[in-house]
Amino acid sequence: EAAVTQSPRNKVAVTGGKVTLSCNQTNNHNNMYWYRQDTGHGLRLIHYSYGAGSTEKGDIPDGYKASRPSQENFSLILELATPSQTSVYFCASGAGQPHSGNTLYFGEGSRLIVV
């Protein structure tokens, strides 16, 4: 079974502070993704990566950075957290190849509250 683990699972941050959400996958998947889920908006793609050392902007990248230092790890970084970034963040991995789809495996989610 594919395994994607996220940390922290819950976080309260202050406005203007730095937040790092971490994701680790043991599936040896090339692709990793960060989504946020909000009521009324569903899940939206923030950043993604096709392999170690690469990161790409998703549909809502503003205010977020990403880092993929290795095949297994993908981090989402909020340099200056704002209350609008209060959300549940999901990391996912997939083995997809270019021009083909792939089943995504999601982590348990990280609930972030920015006060």
Add this chain to the structure above:
Amino acid sequence: GQQVQQSPTSLVLQEGENAELQCNFSTSLNSMQWFYQRPGGSLVSVFYNPSGTKQSGRLTSTTVIKERRSSLHISSSQITDSGTYLCAMDYNQGKLIFGQGTKLSIKP
């Protein structure tokens, strides 16, 4: 922009009844997936279905790419089927656009 519309938004059924969930896409897509999410929980892939019909136990997924729609049929529903079902279209190399979800409640 690209959109995914799911219907119904919510569905309440008695245990044993069948459920039909629909998903419509605004643009062409590479493939689509159905996910299940428990309240406050993670997402689990139910079907990866680029086209045609797939069945797994009581669940059946049918995707018609030309008509830009997909459906998820749950037969003989059980209380443990309760949760939110999300469809997502793969529009480019594994990047997904999700629908808003259908909240399914199965009553005893």
